[in-house]
Structures are given as C-alpha cells and as structure tokens.
C-alpha cells in the first residue's frame with residue numbers, strides 16, 4: 001500500500017505505520033510521498049549526481065544498515081511491492097548472525113555499522129575500526145568478515161545486474177573507504193566476470209553525504225513535474 005511503512009528492520013516497533021496520512025494531517029498539506037531513502041538517493045544520483053547520464057547503475061548505502069536502489073536500462077526498478085534494491089538483505093554467508101529482517105547471513109548483519117558495533121560490544125562502529133587499526137584481534141576479525149561480505153555483495157551486483165556504475169554512499173563508506181569500497185573493488189577485479197568487471201566503476205555519491213535528503217527533494221520535484229522514473 002502507498003504511504004505505509006510496512007517494515008523497518010532497524011527501528012523497533014515501526015511496522016505498518018500509516019506515515020503519509022499521519023504526516024499530511026500533522027503538517028496540514030495534501031501531498032505526502034513516502035519512499036525508501038535509498039530509492040531517493042538513487043533518483044538524486046541519476047538526475048543530478050554521479051550517475052547522471054548512466055543507464056545501468058546501482059546505489060549502495062553502507063551505514064547503520066545496508067541498502068540500495070537499482071536503475072536498469074534507465075528505469076528505477078521497484079518490483080511489485082517497492083522492495084527491489086533491498087540489497088542489504090541478500091544472504092552472503094551460509095551461516096551467519098541473525099539479521100533485523102528475520103533472516104540470517106545477510107550482508108547487513110555482517111557489515112553494517114550497527115552490527116559491527118554489536119559484534120564488538122560497543123555503541124559505535126568507529127570504535128571497531130579504531131580497534132582494528134590498532135591490531136586488536138577480535139576487531140580485525142570482525143572487519144575482515146565485513147570486507148568479505150561486502151566483496152560478495154559487489155560480485156552479486158556486478159554478475160547479477162552488469163551495471164556500468166556503482167555509487168557507494170553512507171557514513172561507514174564515507175569514513176572507511178579502505179574497508180568498504182576498496183575490498184568491493186578488489187573482489188570485483190579478482191572474482192567477477194571479466195567483461196562485467198572491466199565495465200563497472202565504483203564511486204562515492206556526487207551529491208555527497210546528504211544524498212538521501214537531496215534525492216528526496218529532487219524526487220518530489222520530478223513527480224510534481226509529471227516526470228516518471230525514466231532517467232534516459
């Protein structure tokens with residue numbers, strides 16, 4: 001259903017919330033659009049960011065959680081219930097920690113900031129990266145596992161979708177590119193299909209760290225102008 005948040009794995013109890021109707025009432029306005037932040041980011045990058053002019057690209061966020069948006073042949077791929085692009089919940093391990101979505105072995109449960117902090121018993125993923133940089137063995141192992149999970153995700157995206165661009169945003173990717181974007185590049189270079197690997201670039205968002213917010217503004221502007229989700 002439109003305007004309803006059915007599930008938000010990283011916000012306890014935030015399920016089946018009629019967000020659009022509630023916001024419209026509270027703000028006294030008619031039109032409220034509710035969408036996923038990663039979809040907004042993908043649209044923003046396609047209209048005015050690093051993916052401008054690109055027909056086949058993936059937006060990935062590596063932050064508290066992991067998610068994404070897919071643009072195939074110049075069109076945003078939503079699927080039938082707007083779940084397409086929930087790439088953080090692709091399972092990349094045969095056995096792995098329980099994920100907030102109810103599954104296990106999801107890339108999010110192995111590499112997202114929230115889960116890195118939980119695995120190390122701290123409240124901030126930055127402390128895990130700092131401990132790993134200092135050589136603390138448990139932190140080193142957690143980060144190595146996260147890098148492996150992100151590498152597998154990268155190969156799934158490249159072999160499964162054959163994009164020419166992967167835009168990687170989110171606070172963990174922004175602060176720790178050597179432990180996120182670089183291992184994804186290495187995995188693609190060594191394990192993905194050769195012609196697909198040679199055709200893809202991995203870059204940070206052209207719209208910067210506010211890509212989700214800017215994407216939301218751009219998305220609403222595009223909708224109100226009557227333009228569909230075709231970028232080319």
Ligand SMILES: [Zn+2]
Pocket residue numbers: 088089090099100101102103104106108109
């Ligand atoms: Zn999951």
